[in-house]
Amino acid sequence: MATLQNIRSKGPLLVIVIGLALFAFIAGDAWKVLQPHQSQDVGEVNGESISAQDFQALVEEYTEVIKFSSGNSALSDEQTNQIKDEVWRTYVNNKLIEKEAKKLGLVVSKAEIQAIINAGVHPMLQQTPFRNPQTGAFDKDMLKKFLVDYSKMNKAQMPSQYAEYYESMYKFWSFLEKSLIQARLQEKYQALITKSLFSNPVEAQDAFDARVEQSDLLLAAVPYSSIVDSTIVIKDSDLKAAYDKKKEQFKQYVETRNIKFIDVQVTASAEDRAALQKEMEEYTEQLTANPSDYTTFIRSTGSEAPYTDLFYTTKSLPADVTARLDSVAVGGVFGPYYNVSDNTLNSFKKLATAAMPDSIEFRQIQVVAEDAEKTKTLADSIYNAIKGGASFAEVAKKYGQTGEPTWISSANYEGAQIDGDNLKYITAVTTLGQNELTNLALGQANVILQVTNKKAVKDKYKVAVIKRPVEFSKETYSKAYNEFSQFIAANNTLEKMIANAEDAGYKLLDRADLYSSEHGIGGIRGTKDALKWAFEAKAGEVSGLYECGESDRMLVVGVASIVPEGYRPLALVKDQLRAEILRDKKAEKIMADMKAANATSFEQYKNMANAVSDSVKHVTFSAPAYIPALRSSEPLVGAYASIAEVNKLSAPIKGNGGVFVLQPYAKEKLNETFNKETEEANLANMHARMASQFISDLYMKANVKDQRYLFF
Secondary structure, three states: OHHHHHHHOOHHHOOOOHHHHHHOOOOHHHHHHOOOOOOOEEEEEOOEEEEHHHHHHHHHHHHHHHHHHHOOOOOOHHHHHHHHHHHHHHHHHHHHHHHHHHHHOOOOOHHHHHHHHHHOOOHHHHOOOOEOOOOOOEOHHHHHHHHHHHHOOOHHHOOHHHHHHHHHHHHHHHHHHHHHHHHHHHHHHHHHHHHHOOOOHHHHHHHHHHHHEEEEEEEEEEEHHHOOHHHOOOOHHHHHHHHHHOHHHHEEOOOEEEEEEEEEEOOOOHHHHHHHHHHHHHHHHHHHOOOOOHHHHHHHOOOOOOOOOOOEOHHHOOHHHHHHHOOOOOOOEEEEEEEOOOOEEEEEEEEEEEEEEEEEEEEEEEEOOOOHHHHHHHHHHHHHHHHOOOOHHHHHHHOOOOOOOEEEEHHHOOOOOOOHHHHHHHHHHHHOOOOOEEEEEOOOOEEEEEEEEEEEEEEEEEEEEEEEEOOOOHHHHHHHHHHHHHHHHHOOEHHHHHHHOOOOOOOEEEEEEEOOOOOOOOOOOOOHHHHHHHOOOOOOEEOOOEEEOOOOEEEEEEEEEEEOOEEOOHHHHHHHHHHHHHHHHHHHHHHHHHHHOOOOOHHHHHOOOOOEEEEEEEEOOOOOEEEOOOOEEEHHHHHHHOOOOOOOOOOOEEOOOEEEEEEEEEEEEOOOOOOHHHHHHHHHHHHHHHHOOHHHHHHHHOOOEEOHHHOO
16 A cells, blocks of 8 residues: 555646657557458558447546546546547557568567666656656566556445556556556657668768858849739730649648538527626626625525635636636625626626735644444543644544645636635634634544644735526527528538628638548537538538537538649649749749849849848858848859859859859858867767658558548
8 A cells, every 4th residue: 555655646647748659549459359351441551440349448548547637537538639630640650650660670678678667767767656766667566566456456445536546556557557668669660760771981971071161142132022022914825834844742642622611600689788788787786785604695696606615816717707806805796797708797806815925834634433422422531632732643643644845826726616624624724813723523523633834925806707608599699690691501512602791690610631530510619510521511511500619510421622632733732833933933033133233243223113131141051041121031052152162253143032142251250170079979869860750751651541520
């Protein structure tokens, strides 16, 4: 149990480095349990499929790991979607590496993993709860003791909460161990690739020179912005030629959809607002009349801000209430008023205010006996003994407890739901005087409680808040639903929907390149069914009405076009090509004007119409130069500077922001000494970063199919 207590005390450390665990998820033998091809597959990598059932099992396993490591018992929809994406990416990456490693004979032995554990320096190990409390470093002995304790654990003889915690901890470690195996396999494969990109003395010397040789230059340029776009003629043949030249850049590896959709969000009508206003006025009158039980009364109003009979700092109050708090006297009521930031009607009553210590040190002894009567008798005996002068710490040790003091502040309990014994306990801690002792009777036990120190006095308040969202009624929703349904029925083709949406009062939205791997449409919750429909429909089709959001939105989707896997059509990349051609044609015109001007000196170029000039200092080949006069980064400035002679004027150069000429007026070399080993080490690090891109290359060749949208 001592190990468990040590682990539990390090709760905040139970955080996995997701970026590391991502690649290392479920490796090695775990994949051997995959069943042969099933009809309901969520995806495929290198011809090997994974079923919906197996994928869901991986998601559930990883979800439990995240819950355990974060201390959360439940995850939001957004977090769950992130987990599904991480599981899929990790599954794909692992399969890609496994195939390559198998061909090369790369394996990870048990001895390697044990050596990593013994060393205890791997980043994953640093994020486990098995850490030395003095040094904060991973402690393999703590891990070994836990594994021994787990192997000997008898669940039938342990409290259920301890057994569950041990089981969760063991699953956590099993997951991490598998992650270490796959991470090690990745490291070995990447190291193999990195070593193939070796550096040499010639490359090292070039890299050194590119960094230390600097130039100061004069620049004269004619910006592309000086030419009006409408004066440049771009023909369809120009677009086609540019498309054919750059076609490989426009290859996409999955099918996407271009859609148009209407998103209707239902809001409260004037009648709904008036009804809520009247209701709030009635509640405000009751609030003014001093209810006997504010907790029960606030609950009965349907307020989003529950009342707890404790003094709180303003941090725990809604921001709109805090902003108005000083304008109300104790016992005064403010409201009803509308708060636009959260769309609520509000009233509040300032019940009390006090300057109280926010940090309180206290100690306690928990007392539990066979039954309530014996518990009370024993607690009274302990209380009287300490009251009579007995040592608190010695008495605590007698009953198997440390009696050590601990600190608590409002940050530990504000914002949490507090009632029953919890309320009774916190009230006692926050209201006891320093060194005061109390015998607190709780539901299942007594607690001998003593406050030992107080500090950090803050202003605190008791405020009863009625906060009601301005919501629509069922009648308002039904009206909006019927009107939208009628519109969809009358406009059941994409052409009709486009033509009539605005006249009907609806805004038609566009979304290009919708991927099936997304979790919805338009960032709207609850639109997975609409996404699935979009990838099953044909171009020109319009969906039915989807109810979505927080039961406050409705959606209709039309498929404008389907972009199949392969080369993107010219029509979809025309705007991108047009911008590039426009720049090229402007460059041609500027260069022709420069040639016609017969300019031979920097001053002549500088005095040309629309020309700008600049002085650029400390230019090196290793980094692109930013030219303020052109408002653009110009890599060719550094390239020319590396070979140019001082005071020699360049020919016109086509840049990113304009056509320019350069004239170096000074060159210098930084006062650094060439060190071959250092430069080669820097190049090796650069090669390692380049090698890390190998996953993308493997992915392109693996014929990855992602059909998760059909099931999740």
